[in-house]
Amino acid sequence: xxxxxxxxxxxxxxDSAGLAIETHGLTKRFRSQLAVDGLDLAVPHGAVFxxxxxxxxGKTTTIRMLLGLVAATAGEARVLGAGMPRHVDSVxxxxxxxVEGPAFSPYLSGAANLARFDAADRWAPSRTRAARVxxxxxxxxxxxxxxxxxxxxxLGMKQRLGLANALLMPRxxxxxxxxTNGLDPQGTREVRSxxxxxxxxxxxxxxxxxxxxxxxxxxxxxxxxxxGRLVAQGTLDEFRDAGEARALVRTPDADAARRVLQGLGMxxxxxxxxxxxxxxxxxxxxxxxxxxxxxTATLETTPPEAVVAALVADGVRxxxxxxxxxxLEQRFVELTGEGFDVVx
Amino acid sequence: xxxxxxxxxxxxLETSSSATRPAVSSATRSADxxxxxxxxxxxxxxxxxxxxSELRTLFRRRRTxxxxxxxxxxxxxxxxAIRIAGDSPSGRGPxxxxxxxxxxxxxxxxxxxxAIPLFLPLTIGVVAGDSIAGEASHGTLRYLLIAPAGRIRLxxxxxxxxxxxxxxxxxxxxxxxxxxxxxxxxxxxxxxxxGTEVSVGEGLLRFLMIAAYVTVSLLGLSAIGLFLSTxxxxxxxxxxxxxxxxxxxxxxxxxxxxxxxxxxxxTRYWLDFADLLREPPVWDSFADxxxxxAGYIVVFGLLAAARFVTKxxxx
Numbered sequence: 304x305x306x307x308x309x310x311x312x313x314x315x316x317x318d319s320a321g322l323a324i325e326t327h328g329l330t331k332r333f334r335s336q337l338a339v340d341g342l343d344l345a346v347p348h349g350a351v352f353x354x355x356x357x358x359x360x361g362k363t364t365t366i367r368m369l370l371g372l373v374a375a376t377a378g379e380a381r382v383l384g385a386g387m388p389r390h391v392d393s394v395x396x397x398x399x400x401x402v403e404g405p406a407f408s409p410y411l412s413g414a415a416n417l418a419r420f421d422a423a424d425r426w427a428p429s430r431t432r433a434a435r436v437x438x439x440x441x442x443x444x445x446x447x448x449x450x451x452x453x454x455x456x457x458l459g460m461k462q463r464l465g466l467a468n469a470l471l472m473p474r475x476x477x478x479x480x481x482x483t484n485g486l487d488p489q490g491t492r493e494v495r496s497x498x499x500x501x502x503x504x505x506x507x508x509x510x511x512x513x514x515x516x517x518x519x520x521x522x523x524x525x526x527x528x529x530x531g532r533l534v535a536q537g538t539l540d541e542f543r544d545a546g547e548a549r550a551l552v553r554t555p556d557a558d559a560a561r562r563v564l565q566g567l568g569m570x571x572x573x574x575x576x577x578x579x580x581x582x583x584x585x586x587x588x589x590x591x592x593x594x595x596x597x598x599t600a601t602l603e604t605t606p607p608e609a610v611v612a613a614l615v616a617d618g619v620r621x622x623x624x625x626x627x628x629x630x631l632e633q634r635f636v637e638l639t640g641e642g643f644d645v646v647x
Numbered sequence: 648x649x650x651x652x653x654x655x656x657x658x659x660l661e662t663s664s665s666a667t668r669p670a671v672s673s674a675t676r677s678a679d680x681x682x683x684x685x686x687x688x689x690x691x692x693x694x695x696x697x698x699x700s701e702l703r704t705l706f707r708r709r710r711t712x713x714x715x716x717x718x719x720x721x722x723x724x725x726x727x728a729i730r731i732a733g734d735s736p737s738g739r740g741p742x743x744x745x746x747x748x749x750x751x752x753x754x755x756x757x758x759x760x761x762a763i764p765l766f767l768p769l770t771i772g773v774v775a776g777d778s779i780a781g782e783a784s785h786g787t788l789r790y791l792l793i794a795p796a797g798r799i800r801l802x803x804x805x806x807x808x809x810x811x812x813x814x815x816x817x818x819x820x821x822x823x824x825x826x827x828x829x830x831x832x833x834x835x836x837x838x839x840x841x842g843t844e845v846s847v848g849e850g851l852l853r854f855l856m857i858a859a860y861v862t863v864s865l866l867g868l869s870a871i872g873l874f875l876s877t878x879x880x881x882x883x884x885x886x887x888x889x890x891x892x893x894x895x896x897x898x899x900x901x902x903x904x905x906x907x908x909x910x911x912x913x914t915r916y917w918l919d920f921a922d923l924l925r926e927p928p929v930w931d932s933f934a935d936x937x938x939x940x941a942g943y944i945v946v947f948g949l950l951a952a953a954r955f956v957t958k959x960x961x962x
Contacts, residue, residue, distance in 0.1 A: 410710075
């Protein structure tokens with residue numbers, strides 16, 4: 304596996320001042336196992352950063368290091384401009400987090416649990432505690448069960464309570480590890496819109512997930528982990544663009560098309576007979592029309608319109624033209640390999 | 648391709664749910680956040696606020712009240728048994744047992760003597776042994792630490808809460824004992840070990856001093872429990888280990904062959920509070936006990952801190 308960013312998407316060249324999270328060579332070794340290997344993360348301020356990776360790729364360990372729960376074996380991590388874990392005391396009050404699932408004292412009510420975590424934050428004023436707890440519960444739709452003991456909560460309710468805990472104080476950075484785990488579709492959508500509205504207010508959001516559709520809908524940036532290494536990071540667009548774009552040309556003149564495409568320096572990788580499909584369209588065509596063939600080629604840097612112009616100029620009868628980009632999922636699988644639960 | 652379809656749902660919801668949201672974010676945002684402009688809160692204030700929250704949590708827990716209730720049963724059982732069966736022959740049973748029928752105030756002291764070897768260490772083991780390991784097993788340790796509670800601050804608060812439980816436990820035994828003795832037996836001036844008689848009020852004060860003595864006695868064990876609690880994420884392990892340590896120390900203390908070890912055992916002065924029942928009270932054993940317990944607090948407090956500060960929190 305290449306170095307981080309080596310697979311097309313380069314780390315942003317933003318200066319450190321603009322980064323909410325920044326790591327250099329961050330490494331964690333548990334006895335014999337290298338959980339995180341030389342991570343160079345760069346999360347710009349104000350970004351919604353999707354932290355992707357299959358299970359066991361080191362996402363949670365990275366998050367634990369960012370939050371000062373686990374000491375790095377090597378390398379450094381800076382969160383909101385200050386080194387971790389040395390500045391835990393001044394940094395963490397500005398960070399809300401959900402780490403590896405919610406966790407509460409089961410014998411306390413939801414509100415009491417939140418008040419307890421809030422009391423542990425020296426920066427959180429006790430005067431406003433009750434009001435902030437009530438607001439946070441309201442925000443995640445748990446106001447009606449605030450006084451119920453947490454052991455009576457469902458997994459989804461605990462997840463919401465975990466989010467409420469992250470929102471007790473205004474935060475500059477939210478670190479959300481699998482925030483939609485255990486939520487019903489309704490809750491998932493609420494979390495998505497919550498993330499969007501927080502991001503609109505300028506909060507940087509760092510979301511780890513393996514739900515790609517999720518990430519695709521809310522994130523501005525992505526980073527992909529695989530086996531403890533960061534294999535790609537950048538904006539979502541860069542990430543998508545880095546995937547192979549392919550041109551699909553539907554034409555009866557397959558040989559001519561191939562020649563033109565190769566002339567443009569494109570790599571022709573296939574052609575499929577598409578005659579039957581064309582017939583299904585119900586379009587009446589001249590009897591002498593030969594069967595359509597779809598010729599596919601990697602687009603690389605050639606602009607699509609130049610390809611069409613060249614084809615037409617050479618007299619190729621172009622009956623259909625399409626540019627196909629790899630989906631996020633295809634990119635993800637390209638980077639991390641097959642054989643894991645992409646959608647869990 | 649599919650994104651336009653997927654987008655529509657959340658957008659629709661966003662508009663509907665955003666109606667409830669802005670009130671919250673504007674309200675919380677106006678609170679003085681921990682930006683560089685905010686004044687740094689005092690360290691002591693932070694500890695007190697966390698301690699208050701910890702005590703609320705501890706004493707809101709049913710388990711805590713179950714243990715205090717079990718401790719309260721000891722004087723009740725003693726008093727009721729004596730009331731029904733009558734006086735025990737002098738010199739048999741725990742100290743002061745034969746005094747109860749003449750003066751009900753002695754129920755509390757008798758009960759505490761009964762509770763010291765096992766019952767009190769057991770309950771202290773549960774509270775101290777659970778302090779860090781229990782949070783770890785619930786996963787709440789990571790949320791306390793990222794709040795951020797501060798590792799040392801959390802240890803100090805957990806220790807103070809365990810100490811508060813020691814006081815609550817001994818007071819429960821003494822107070823319930825006094826009340827039940829008051830209810831079932833005649834009450835009168837207390838005859839001290841030196842033969843002097845003191846008033847009921849003075850006698851009660853002496854019993855409270857004994858409760859304080861026993862509380863101090865248990866502080867070393869609490870520190871051991873706190874340290875054991877930082878070693879594991881399985882609370883039952885550290886709870887049992889703490890109770891076992893207390894029993895083992897008492898067994899070692901009973902073996903004359905280990906005379907050289909006895910001055911170092913935290914259980915050494917556990918039953919030496921008789922000096923408080925002399926006129927005037929002799930404080931030597933109280934002081935010796937306090938010094939010994941302080942030594943245990945320092946050693947095991949440092950061990951717990953060393954372990955906890957560098958610990959990777961993976962639970």
